Amino acid sequence: KPITPETPRLAGQQYDYLVQALNDYRKGVRDNPVMSAMAKPLTAKEINELAEYFSTQKGLTAKR
Secondary structure (H helix, E strand, O other), X not given: OOOOOOOOXXXXXXXXXXXXXXXXXXXXXXXXXXXXXXXXXXXXXXHHHHHHHHHOXXXXXXXX
């Protein structure tokens, strides 16, 4: 569950989108105090692993 209503869910997001977004936060292309701080120390391998994990989780449209 997101921390706030404005916080997007990562579960079920597209793999490519997650990789791009995390790389953008890491490089400073996208700016968010929380995400930028979390993404900055990540390696390319860690970003790929995180994207793989979250992209395979049930998203918002998953039936319970």
